Amino acid sequence: MDYTKWTRLLEKIVTPDGKVDYHRLAERRAELDSVIAEFAASSPQSDPDAFASDEERLAYWLNAYNAFTLNAIIAEYPITSVWKTRDGAFFQRRRHRAGAQAVSLDDIEHEILRGKFHEPRIHFAINCGSVGCPPMRPAAFEASGLRDTLWAATERFLRNEWNCRIDRENRRIHVSRIFKMYAEDFAGAEATAGNYRRGVLDFIARHLGLERDSIDGYEVVYNIYDWGLNDSAREPHLGPILFHEPVEHYSAADSELRELHLYEGNFCNRTCDWCTISGSPGGWYRPYSHAILEQAVATLAADGNLKFYGGEPTLHAEAIIDAIRFLRARGFTGLVTVYSNGIKADRLIAILESDPRVEAVLNYSIYHGRDAEPLPRHAKEKLDRWSAAHPGRIFKGYKVLFHAGAGARHDFDRDREGDYHGMGTGCVRCFPVLTTKGRFHACPFAAEIDSPHYDLGKVGTDPATVLRNYRTFRRWIDDTLDPAARARGITSCELCHTRLQELPTPGFEK
Ligand code: SF4
Ligand code: SF4
Structure with a gap:
């Protein structure tokens, strides 16, 4: 699949800090429509020969997720959060055509990306249009060198203090809520809460080049997630009192x-x-x-x-x-x-x-x-x-x-x-x-x-x-x-x- 058009569009609408200029995107609606049409024309499912390798399939779904997200947002823009769309089913509604299939963003994320690829770094590549998401990449994901690209995206995400801050004095690591929402993707085979935590520490140490021992036993604290729209025209708005999400998991193996x-x-x-x-x-x-x-x-x-x-x-x-x-x-x-x-x-x-x-x-x-x-x-x-x-x-x-x-x-x-x-x-x-x-x-x-x-x-x-x-x-x-x-x-x-x-x-x- 040729992502040239998609890259050209991203270059114009993504700001250096990974936000989206939705006004520019609105002016280029025809370009976005044409990108969306390309994703609708062919997919790994409808056209398996065109997506022979895992990398090709993975690149397709990462790009499709990000393009479909922008398409759904621009259809309702101006909005201040993906939770404030008209039908409230931003992630659930099967409104996106990928080859012969109608898919929702949840289908792509959970059933396809998480379900089939078992690649935790996808969480630092897909962008659901919120400030808490990883920065939007100003170019398409390409199959060639994809694992290195994902590694670099993960490192960039973790280098932001808001996503990962190590508090040596109190032996705590404050991390993005993404690690809580998808804890099982970072853990080893045994799904226990302790294993989730150790998995997060392993993952962070590996991607930041830290000695694993230097953070052993650190408490993992999950930051709040900013669901405000990743709109370059607006400052992130975090009210003094934020939405609460539980920090613990249930696992039958605990x-x-x-x-x-x-x-x-x-x-x-x-x-x-x-x-x-x-x-x-x-x-x-x-x-x-x-x-x-x-x-x-x-x-x-x-x-x-x-x-x-x-x-x-x-x-x-x-x-x-x-x-x-x-x-x-x-x-x-x-x-x-x-x-x-x-x-x-x-x-x-x-x-x-x-x-x-x-x-x-x-x-x-x-x-x-x-x-x-x-x-x-x-x-x-x-x-x-x-x-x-x-x-x-x-x-x-x-x-x-x-x-x-x-x-x-x-x-x-x-x-x-x-x-x-x-x-x-x-x-x-x-x-x-x-x-x-x-x-x-x-x-x-x-x-x-x-x-x-x-x-x-x-x-x-x-x-x-x-x-x-x-x-x-x-x-x-x-x-x-x-x-x-x-x-x-x-x-x-x-x-x-x-x-x-x-x-x-x-x-x-x-
Ligand atoms: S405990 Fe029940 S009645 Fe009391 S403030 Fe809370 S919701 Fe209202
Ligand atoms: S146990 Fe019953 S009352 Fe409690 S949350 Fe579940 S469905 Fe609701």
Whole structure:
């Protein structure tokens, strides 16, 4: 395949820092159309003889991905993010013709590039139109010398401090979220969380020419991902409070739980009519006992992620601070996350200031005042100010509302539906919960449903049994819950919250 036209176009529209000049691209729409037509005319699938080597096939799909992305953006430009397109299905919609096939960007990335080539460096070559992506290459990928080109692209990406920063003093490496989103692509054969981390460290050492030993045992911290459009006409816009993504993975091969929620009850200073645990001032609260916290430490990996939620944890801020202190004294070194509505801003800040490894996640709807009474102005200003001075400590949650708890039977507008954001209608597959009533519950969204379907154990249950039960629960989601919800035409959360008794229990060990 001859990529001359594609290279000529890229030379004109890509800036030296790898952004895209979309105004210029709009002026050259005919050139882009002609490039797109070339990708539509022939592909490795429709014309295998023309793509005889792996390199030729790989080059085609890398180029096609980047060209299709630009084509989809320019069709809706001006937009500020690929998440703000009209149908919200930027990555999912099969609107691109590659030879005889109609493909989506997700098809190319996950099924073809990741599925067939097993080349982790593709993540530093494909560009989904966001600031967090690798810089756009100002020329096509060519089959000849492709592996060297990919190596150079990876090195360039990692040399940017935003994508990889080594903090020798604290023995930490802050890396792009790309390493989290595709962790399994960087790990060895065995898919465990520890292996993912070691794989990231190996990969970084190799590509930056570092002695592997010099970063051995370093903690990997994932930076936030800037989904703003990679538009040369606009400064990257990172608000003080950014979108939160979990940092831990579930792997059935793990020998310890990587993440655990701690739940103190649904007592809250708000009553949101979509709240997954039906929080309200009439809700219950039970404080953390030492027995609960000891059990949490015994059950969770020492460097895992512990998540406090309720109800509203800041209503008992001192208790949370004491609990964190206790956990640290018992050897827990991992990340602590506190979910809060942010109304008691001073108390939330006090929790954050009590320990450097605590982050807070604010409720999206309350922070933005969407479908909820907004955060009082003084609280929002305080949190924004503190967050600007302490980047990466306060985040906001996702905008999707789930058909769970008080929201089980609600209709939400499309923009609040998981399906609209490519999350599907199935179970979210959260990590489990330890409640202050001393029970291990399989799902934080369903913590108010007392049913054997979620009963992983209690305080005193051997941590290995809790983990085995959680694995059983994950299999039950795949084999029973999600298929049953699909068959009934409802979301899995709605099924859990309205018709759970129709399902057999997962069959846990006692
Ligand atoms: S969503 Fe949060 S703030 Fe609203 S009722 Fe539930 S726990 Fe309270
Ligand atoms: S589907 Fe059920 S188990 Fe999964 S997140 Fe929703 S309420 Fe929880």
